[in-house]
Amino acid sequence: MSHPTPAPAPALHAEGIVKRFGRTLALDGVGLTVAPGESHALVGRNGAGKSTLVSIVTGLSRPDAGSVAFAGRPAPAPGDRAGWQSTVACVHQKSMTVPELTVAENLFLNRFGPGRLIGWRRLRQRAGELLAGYGVDVDPRTRAQDLTVEQRQFVEIARALSFGARLIVLDEPTARLDARGIQRLFTRLRELQRQGVAFVYISHHLQEVYELCTAVTVYRDARQVLTATVAALPENELVAAMTGDTGGAARRRPATSGPASASASAEPVLRTERLALRGAFAPLDLAVRPGEVLGLAGAAASGSTAIGETLAGMRRASTGRITVGGTEVRPGSVPDALKAGIGYIPEDRHRQGLIPGRSVAENATLTVADRLGPLGTVRPARTREFARALISSLDIRTSGPGQPVSDLSGGNQQKVVVARALARGPRALIAIRPTAGVDVRSKDALLAVVRRVADEGGAVVIVSDELDDLRVCDRVLALFHGRVVADFAHGWSDRDLVAAMEGVGERP
Incomplete structure (x- = not known):
C-alpha cells in the first residue's frame, strides 16, 4: 500500500509575531507562510509593519512573541551570522554591494579563502562559475559601481544563494528598473523558483503582484488582515484590504482645515510647462493657484519626489520651464528658487533638513x-x-x-x-512627505501650518504617499512610473487613490 508523499515544509513559517518599540505596537500577532519555490507578496501601506517583519525573519531583530521557522527548522540563534546567511537574505531597494569592489570581490567578501594571500585568478573563476550557474551575465572583473541597477540585484541574489539560502526577500526590486528590466528580473526569478528558491516580494506596484506572485499577504495597522491566492483575489478587494476602505466612501479633509479657497479663474502662483526629467518623470503641466494645495501622490518609483525636488531647484530638469507669479525660475538653482519665492520642506530632515550641531535659531x-x-x-x-x-x-x-x-x-x-x-514668506511651498517620522499630534500641527500657507494666498504642493498628508489637499494627482495616471478632486476615496498609486489597471 503506497503512502502519499508528505508536503515539504514551508520555506518560511512565521506565526503570532509581536513586536513593540516602546509604546508603539509595530506587529500584533502577524504571520507569514511561504512555500518552497513560491513568490509570495507582502503588501500594505507605509507603517503597516512590513519592514519590521522583514527585520525579524532576516535576523536583524527579535520578536517579543511568536515563532519563526525555515524549512521546518527553528530560526538560527540571534548572532549566528553564518546560520542566517545560509538560510535567508534580503535584497534591498538600495544596493548593498560595495561600489569600489569588483563583482568577484563582492560575491566572496569576507570569505576569500584561508591564509593571507588571495588567488585572484581563482577567485574570478569561481565568481564566473557562480554567476553562470544562476544565469547572470556579468563580468566578474567589473566594479560594482559600473553595473546597472538590474545587474547589481542579480549579483546580490547570486551572493545570497551561494551561502545556501533558499529564501530571498525582495524589497521594492523594480523601483529603479524600466519595463524591460522588470521583465528580465521576473524571467530570472521564475527560473530560480523552478529550482525551489522562494521569494517574499514587497512592492507598491500591485500589477507586479498579479504578474509574478501566486499568494499575497496583507498587513494593515500592524495586523495581518488577509492571506489569499492571487488568482482568486480581485484587485479591488486587495486594495480594500490594504486601506480598510471597503465601501469606497469618500474620506474628506478634516473640517478644521477649512474649505478650499483656490479660484479656478485666478492666475496660477506656480506653473510648469512640459517640465520633464529624463529617467524620472514625463513632461508635466501644472498650474497651482492662490489658496490651493495640490497633492502629488505616488510611491518611490513614481517620479513624484523627483518632481518636488525639481520644483525646489534641487534637480535640473531635462526640458520645460517653471514660473512663479509669471517669472521664470532658473532651472536647477536653489538660490534662484528661493529668490523667486519657493519654500522647500525636504523629504529627509536628518540628511537634508538640519545641521545637528547648530542651534534652533541657526x-x-x-x-x-x-x-x-x-x-x-x-x-x-x-x-x-x-x-x-x-x-x-x-x-x-x-x-x-x-x-x-x-x-x-x-x-x-x-x-x-x-x-x-x-x-522668507514663500509664495509657493513644496513639501515632500512633510510628516514623516512624527507623532499624530505633530502631524496635525504640521499639516495645519502647511494649509495656512495656502489659506493666506500662497500655493502649496505636497508630495507624499501618506493618505493623511494628502487629505489637506484640494486636488491630488496620482503618479505611476513617471506619469500622471489620475486626477482626483477634493472628496476622493482612499481605495480609489491607493489603486491609482499602486498602478492597478496600469501596465509597465
Whole structure:
C-alpha cells in the first residue's frame, strides 16, 4: 500500500509575531507562510509593519512573541551570522554591494579563502562559475559601481544563494528598473523558483503582484488582515484590504482645515510647462493657484519626489520651464528658487533638513541669513529675535533659540525645518512627505501650518504617499512610473487613490 508523499515544509513559517518599540505596537500577532519555490507578496501601506517583519525573519531583530521557522527548522540563534546567511537574505531597494569592489570581490567578501594571500585568478573563476550557474551575465572583473541597477540585484541574489539560502526577500526590486528590466528580473526569478528558491516580494506596484506572485499577504495597522491566492483575489478587494476602505466612501479633509479657497479663474502662483526629467518623470503641466494645495501622490518609483525636488531647484530638469507669479525660475538653482519665492520642506530632515550641531535659531534662519545683518554679516541678536517669532508661530517646543536642534523631539525638529521653509514668506511651498517620522499630534500641527500657507494666498504642493498628508489637499494627482495616471478632486476615496498609486489597471 503506497503512502502519499508528505508536503515539504514551508520555506518560511512565521506565526503570532509581536513586536513593540516602546509604546508603539509595530506587529500584533502577524504571520507569514511561504512555500518552497513560491513568490509570495507582502503588501500594505507605509507603517503597516512590513519592514519590521522583514527585520525579524532576516535576523536583524527579535520578536517579543511568536515563532519563526525555515524549512521546518527553528530560526538560527540571534548572532549566528553564518546560520542566517545560509538560510535567508534580503535584497534591498538600495544596493548593498560595495561600489569600489569588483563583482568577484563582492560575491566572496569576507570569505576569500584561508591564509593571507588571495588567488585572484581563482577567485574570478569561481565568481564566473557562480554567476553562470544562476544565469547572470556579468563580468566578474567589473566594479560594482559600473553595473546597472538590474545587474547589481542579480549579483546580490547570486551572493545570497551561494551561502545556501533558499529564501530571498525582495524589497521594492523594480523601483529603479524600466519595463524591460522588470521583465528580465521576473524571467530570472521564475527560473530560480523552478529550482525551489522562494521569494517574499514587497512592492507598491500591485500589477507586479498579479504578474509574478501566486499568494499575497496583507498587513494593515500592524495586523495581518488577509492571506489569499492571487488568482482568486480581485484587485479591488486587495486594495480594500490594504486601506480598510471597503465601501469606497469618500474620506474628506478634516473640517478644521477649512474649505478650499483656490479660484479656478485666478492666475496660477506656480506653473510648469512640459517640465520633464529624463529617467524620472514625463513632461508635466501644472498650474497651482492662490489658496490651493495640490497633492502629488505616488510611491518611490513614481517620479513624484523627483518632481518636488525639481520644483525646489534641487534637480535640473531635462526640458520645460517653471514660473512663479509669471517669472521664470532658473532651472536647477536653489538660490534662484528661493529668490523667486519657493519654500522647500525636504523629504529627509536628518540628511537634508538640519545641521545637528547648530542651534534652533541657526537652523530656522538659514534661508534668511541675508536679512540678519548689514553687508552680509549675521547679527546673533537679530537671529535670535527672528527665530523667536518662528518658534512662537509654529509652537516649537524648545527651551529657547539657542538650544541645539538635535535635543528636540522628532516632531519639533520637523517644525524647525518647516520654519526655515517659511522664513522668507514663500509664495509657493513644496513639501515632500512633510510628516514623516512624527507623532499624530505633530502631524496635525504640521499639516495645519502647511494649509495656512495656502489659506493666506500662497500655493502649496505636497508630495507624499501618506493618505493623511494628502487629505489637506484640494486636488491630488496620482503618479505611476513617471506619469500622471489620475486626477482626483477634493472628496476622493482612499481605495480609489491607493489603486491609482499602486498602478492597478496600469501596465509597465
